[in-house]
Amino acid sequence: MSNKVLVQELRRVVGEANVIDSDVHLQLYQYDAYLEERRPDAVVFVHSTEEVSRVLKLCHAHGVPSVPRGGGTNLSGGTIPFKGGVVLEMIRMNRLLEVDKGNLRARVQPGMFNLELGQALAPLGYQYLPDPASQKAATLGGNVAENSGGPHCFKYGVTTNHVAGMTVVLSDGEIVELGGMAPDTPGYDLTGVFVGSEGTFGVCTEVVVRIVRQAEGVKTMLAIYDSIEKGSETVSAIVAAGMVPATLEMMDQLVIHAVEKSLACGLPLDCATVLIIEVDGLKDDLEEQTEAIVRLCMEHGAREVRVAKDEAERALLWAGRRGAFGAVARITPSYLVCDGTVPRTTLPLVLKKVAEVGEKYDLKIPNVFHAGDGNLHPLILFDWRDAEQKARVMKAGMEILELCVQLGGTISGEHGVGLEKMDAMHLILSAEDIQAQLKVKRAFDPADLANPGKIFPAAQEVSHAQ
Amino acid sequence: MPSDLAVLRERLAARVGEENVTADGAPYAVDGMVPALVVRPGTQHEVSEVVAACAEARAALVPWGGGTAMAMGNPPRRLDVVVRLERLDRVVEFDPDNLCITVEAGMPLGRLQALVAERRERLPLDPPDADRVTLGGLVAANQSGPCRLLHGTARDWVLGLRVVLPDGTRIHCGGRVIKNVSGYDMNKLFIQSFGTLGIITEVTVKLLPMPVCRATVLGAFTGFAEAAAVLEEVQASFLLPEALELLDPAAADLLQPVLGLASRGTFTLVAGFSGSQSTVDRQVRDLEAMVASRAGHAKTFREAESDQAWTAITNVQGGGAPDPKRVVCQLAVPIARTASMLASARTRAAAQGLAATVTAHAGSGLVCAALLPGDDLTEAGALAGLAAVTEALREEAVGVGGSLVLLQAPPRFKARVEAWGKPGSSFATMRRIKAEFDPQDLCSPGRFLGGM
Ligand SMILES: Cc1cc2nc3c(=O)[nH]c(=O)nc-3n(C[C@H](O)[C@H](O)[C@H](O)COP(=O)(O)OP(=O)(O)OC[C@H]3O[C@@H](n4cnc5c(N)ncnc54)[C@H](O)[C@@H]3O)c2cc1C
Numbered sequence: 001m002s003n004k005v006l007v008q009e010l011r012r013v014v015g016e017a018n019v020i021d022s023d024v025h026l027q028l029y030q031y032d033a034y035l036e037e038r039r040p041d042a043v044v045f046v047h048s049t050e051e052v053s054r055v056l057k058l059c060h061a062h063g064v065p066s067v068p069r070g071g072g073t074n075l076s077g078g079t080i081p082f083k084g085g086v087v088l089e090m091i092r093m094n095r096l097l098e099v100d101k102g103n104l105r106a107r108v109q110p111g112m113f114n115l116e117l118g119q120a121l122a123p124l125g126y127q128y129l130p131d132p133a134s135q136k137a138a139t140l141g142g143n144v145a146e147n148s149g150g151p152h153c154f155k156y157g158v159t160t161n162h163v164a165g166m167t168v169v170l171s172d173g174e175i176v177e178l179g180g181m182a183p184d185t186p187g188y189d190l191t192g193v194f195v196g197s198e199g200t201f202g203v204c205t206e207v208v209v210r211i212v213r214q215a216e217g218v219k220t221m222l223a224i225y226d227s228i229e230k231g232s233e234t235v236s237a238i239v240a241a242g243m244v245p246a247t248l249e250m251m252d253q254l255v256i257h258a259v260e261k262s263l264a265c266g267l268p269l270d271c272a273t274v275l276i277i278e279v280d281g282l283k284d285d286l287e288e289q290t291e292a293i294v295r296l297c298m299e300h301g302a303r304e305v306r307v308a309k310d311e312a313e314r315a316l317l318w319a320g321r322r323g324a325f326g327a328v329a330r331i332t333p334s335y336l337v338c339d340g341t342v343p344r345t346t347l348p349l350v351l352k353k354v355a356e357v358g359e360k361y362d363l364k365i366p367n368v369f370h371a372g373d374g375n376l377h378p379l380i381l382f383d384w385r386d387a388e389q390k391a392r393v394m395k396a397g398m399e400i401l402e403l404c405v406q407l408g409g410t411i412s413g414e415h416g417v418g419l420e421k422m423d424a425m426h427l428i429l430s431a432e433d434i435q436a437q438l439k440v441k442r443a444f445d446p447a448d449l450a451n452p453g454k455i456f457p458a459a460q461e462v463s464h465a466q
Numbered sequence: 467m468p469s470d471l472a473v474l475r476e477r478l479a480a481r482v483g484e485e486n487v488t489a490d491g492a493p494y495a496v497d498g499m500v501p502a503l504v505v506r507p508g509t510q511h512e513v514s515e516v517v518a519a520c521a522e523a524r525a526a527l528v529p530w531g532g533g534t535a536m537a538m539g540n541p542p543r544r545l546d547v548v549v550r551l552e553r554l555d556r557v558v559e560f561d562p563d564n565l566c567i568t569v570e571a572g573m574p575l576g577r578l579q580a581l582v583a584e585r586r587e588r589l590p591l592d593p594p595d596a597d598r599v600t601l602g603g604l605v606a607a608n609q610s611g612p613c614r615l616l617h618g619t620a621r622d623w624v625l626g627l628r629v630v631l632p633d634g635t636r637i638h639c640g641g642r643v644i645k646n647v648s649g650y651d652m653n654k655l656f657i658q659s660f661g662t663l664g665i666i667t668e669v670t671v672k673l674l675p676m677p678v679c680r681a682t683v684l685g686a687f688t689g690f691a692e693a694a695a696v697l698e699e700v701q702a703s704f705l706l707p708e709a710l711e712l713l714d715p716a717a718a719d720l721l722q723p724v725l726g727l728a729s730r731g732t733f734t735l736v737a738g739f740s741g742s743q744s745t746v747d748r749q750v751r752d753l754e755a756m757v758a759s760r761a762g763h764a765k766t767f768r769e770a771e772s773d774q775a776w777t778a779i780t781n782v783q784g785g786g787a788p789d790p791k792r793v794v795c796q797l798a799v800p801i802a803r804t805a806s807m808l809a810s811a812r813t814r815a816a817a818q819g820l821a822a823t824v825t826a827h828a829g830s831g832l833v834c835a836a837l838l839p840g841d842d843l844t845e846a847g848a849l850a851g852l853a854a855v856t857e858a859l860r861e862e863a864v865g866v867g868g869s870l871v872l873l874q875a876p877p878r879f880k881a882r883v884e885a886w887g888k889p890g891s892s893f894a895t896m897r898r899i900k901a902e903f904d905p906q907d908l909c910s911p912g913r914f915l916g917g918m
Contacts, residue, residue: 102701102802103831147647158645160654161622176892181800182868183831184608184619184658186886187915188896192621192654196647216704240563242586242675282704282749285742341643343564373645374564413645421648428641428648436637436903437650443898455649 003041006064010044010086013054018045029069029087034077035336035384036419040067040087047092049167049175049205056203057173059086060449066171067451068203070111070139074146075337076418078198082453088203090141096120097206105164105181106211110141110204117209126211129156132414133322141204147196149414151276151321154372155246158414160195167206168194171449181208193440198416199451201444217283218246219290220308220317223275223297224268228252230301231273232347235371237300238277238293239344245293247278248372249321255368255379258327265320271303275371276321324368325379332364332381336397340404341413344374353403354378361396363389375413376404402427417455425457471502471546474523478505478547481515486553494548496528496913497541498877501548508553510570510628510636510667517665518634520547521908528910529665531603532574534595534784537874538607539660540885543912549665551602558668559642562587566625566642568670571602587673590617590708592776594784601669608658611780612709612738615829617674620657627653628668632904642670655899661910662918663903677740681750682772684725684765685757686718686732692760693733694805697828699756700737701801705749709738709776710829712805714812717782717825724778728763735762735828736779738772783825783834793852793875797833797859799868804828807863811835814858818851819843834873835859853882860887889916 003021010019020026021042030039041064046052059066065085072079081087094111101124108117114135117128131150132138138148144166149158156162165179179191194201225231235248251259251274256267267274275297279289294305308314328335342350351367354376358365369377378400382393401411401424411417411424425434434456444450479487482505491501503525507513520527526544530536531551551572558568562585569578575589576597582588592611593599599609605627610619617623626640639652656666687693693712700710713721715731722730735757739749750766757764767775783794799807808826815822815837823836837855839848852875860870864887872885889896893916900907900918912918 100800100802103800105800147651149645153645157618157622160651161618170895174891174894176895177890178892180867182798182863182866184796184798184869184871185890186869186871187658187889187892187918188899189608189621189654189658190892190895192651192657195654196651213704236563239565239675242678244675282706282741282745284744284748288742288744341645343561343566343643345563370645374643375645408641409643410641410646410648412648413643414647416647417649425649430637432635433637433639433652434649436631436635436639437652439902440650440652440655440899443895443902446898 006062007042009058010042010055013058014044014046014051019043030080032072032077032079033075034080034418034420036077036080038080038082038084040081041084043087043089045089045092049169052088052169052203052205053173053175055086055088056169056171060172060447063447063449065449065452068141068199070142071113071134071137073134073138074142074418075339075415076420078146078416078418078451078454080419082419090139093205099124099126099211101126103181104211106209108140108207108209110144110207111139114138114140114143121211122214125214127214128162128209128211130159130162133325140207140209144195144204144207145197145199146414146416149370149373149375151247151249151370153370154248155244160192162210163191163195163207164210165191165208166194166204168202168204170202171445171447179208198418198454200441200454202450215280217286218278218280219286220314221277221290221293222306222317223277223302224271224304225273225275225301226271226303227301228273228351229348231275232351232371234275234297234300234302235347236345237296239372241292241296243289243293245277245372246280247276249276250274250367250369250371251321251324252367254364254366255324255328258331258366259320259324262327262330263320263323265316267320276317328366328379334382334384336380336382336393337415338376338378338380338397338400339412339415340401340409341373341375342404342407342409344372346407347371347374350376350403350407354400357396357399361392363392363396373413374409398424419454422455422457425455471525474519474525475503477519478503478516481519482507482512491548494530496536496545497880499542499545501528501545503546504548504550506550506553510554510630513549513554513665513667514630514634514636516549517630517632521633521906524906524908526908526911528913529602529606529661531572531600532595532598534599535603535607535609538872538885539913540917541877541880541912542910543917551600554667557581561642565673565675566670567673568626568642568668569601570668571666572600575599575601575604582673583676586676588676589623589671590674591620591623592780594781602666605657605666605669606659606661612711612776612827614827615710616706616708621654623671624653624657624669625672626670627656627666629656629664629666631664632906632909640670644672660914662900662914664909679743679746680738680740680769680772681746682767682775683737683750683753683757684727685735685753685762686727686729686765687734687760687762688732690733690809692762693735696735696756696760696762697805700753701829703752705752707737707749707829708740711736711779712808712826712828714808714824716821716823720782720823721778724775727765738776783823783836789838790876791848792836792838793856793879794834794836794873795856795859796871796873797835797863797868799831799833799863799866801829801831803866804831804833807833810862811859814855818855820851820855831868849879849882852879856883886915
């Protein structure tokens, strides 16, 4: 079908103003926070489950692929319309439909920003726990599709642990309910299977999330180290001592410098690394826990541990952590975020090896990451205008992933495979493992129209697989 | 039917040894259906050979772990071979420093707990019958217990699985790191797949450090309303109980020897706390005060006594040989409906002249009702009464967005009442998944939702 006809038909379904197809506008939808670009044929603003269903029926009838887009903050090319077709702009489906305190659930539309949900729940004394550092600009639909994590995952788990159900529109336009307000829905746990499917199973149009009471108290600490090894050793020591802090985040010197340059959070510029450690829960033992952690940090070579005295000091520490990627972006034309995960105890070793990779390829690689989860984010700095450098970056990135796998880890902790890591999938999955995953893909999307061309190595595309 | 079971038997024996294949299927009957062969592979590789041989012979199989969930589900459409996993009970890797353990699927949960306890760690999953439940069975049937309130279920603790697919192919899902989005989350597909997508042969779970202190507070009330009011109060408070159970008078009386309640016939709320001394003490104090303020009688157990109380409470509905007349069902409802669902189960059972024991994971939206017909009823009358109560409860649960699932019921009852209830709008997708993985329909055929 020609573009013009497609656009006309789409306009008939959703109204004139809700379809855009001019070159200038389409350009805005050809990239996301990753490095690839591909232009869609049309962008459709959707407003309801039924509308999504009608649009997808149309696309299905004409064999046109589609890609839902939330905030576009994913780091793996998830929203790039790799095979052209329609981008579904989800951002207008951004209402909080229901907060049910008694049942500890909220019903949310997928275009709502993660932070907005948090802000709506806070005055009621409740919270939704997954909190990706990008929460200001990342949507719940995107969080669901990527199974996003965040600084509080060490204690509270990732998105999948907090999604109880959803409404999904499959690529043929069929509307299905997965899970719901009650637990243990009989049948396969399709909610669990859908979370993390990167838009390749269908479009999520409503989410039922678990909410919990805000913690009674919280204490935040900043542990300062002159050696990065000592810092990462402390992480394991805290866990070995039987403690489960809410947060164990780490930033190295390059990141600290970048953060201080753009945010001035009062981080010491002359240290090797800092750990942000937070404990929360009942107020009765927070002092005790804080003292124990401070003691452990000092025993493991911390130069100093600062305990945030009030909410303002705490907010400042978090502004630094949450703003880290942005701050780094200000000191370099571009960077590649790696997202490998390793068993926590191997952190000191893997950090050393990442530094070696940097030396080998002559690249700067600052680190800011979820240390408690063993989830690294080496940021490889480069200039996208320099093709030779970019090639080195890609090699270094792959080498870091290989390192993670060798140490018993994996190639993505929270950013997904998308276009970025299709070729790294074979590092962790056998041909049989991949075939099994493709079976699930075919069950959800037999026509291969939902965000096609992602996740799986090109040679194993859905239609070729048997 | 497979073309020739004698041939299959020989093939299986050639792979796992004569002593591990038997035709004595009676002890492994599923809903009265007796398998022609029972086989006990000794390694994951042997499981894959056994499954491949069954697939080639078009023999229908059912995996068998500890056998604790075999009373669940619809009667199988066909059953030729039971594959027992008891010989797969080895530790593959225990990594206490990373709070993680990998075991073969036939390892009993109790054994795993004892093992990791040596390093002061635990897996916070506590289904009934922990000494029999195997890790594979726990995962396949998604079994849980009171502790799910704070710690969730298998889906929150499983990091990785190895599975033999219905054609004998071996795959792995996930890994041993706590965050992993490398491809689809295949663990979730096999958790609660009930043996219909293959056989789970290896399980990797994350662990928690053992808490320093444990305590259990019982609040016994003469009236249901008071118990329900305290429940609500706890839920709205800052308290973080690990478990919150509501026992009806019948259940409380059954537990009397262990709990030693002051009077019989009370509605009893039980809260489990764990953590540091100071948080446990504070929570015990707060809850005792709440109980007292509603004229309840509070009693507190600590440490080992607390553990004993929980073991008894967890097992109050099960244990022992299944009573051929008894029907046990689990109702899942939105959390705030839990207490009223428990009350409703009691009322409806009484109206039909059935004895009922009803308990609830009160903070999690799950009610378990065991129904027993009185001796004065004829068999037909008993079946009719049981069916009437179950159907009415199912309708009530479905009406609020929930479900009713049979945990245990005689085959004759299952012929009348569907084990899982009516499938919803996602059923077509589930069927496609089943068809992709098991096109010959050989793995636990018919036992799951909608006869899948
Ligand atoms: C500065 C920065 C910090 C970050 N920090 C974190 C972090 O701490 N933790 C973390 O996990 N990630 C982090 N990320 C990555 C990213 O923010 C997350 O992946 C986020 O969840 C993406 O949300 P989004 O709305 O931007 O989704 P998008 O980028 O728009 O989409 C992501 C994927 O989801 C699909 N999708 C979107 N909406 C739907 C829907 N309604 N139904 C089905 N599929 C849909 C898309 O097709 C795409 O495949 C960070 C990114 C940046 C730029």
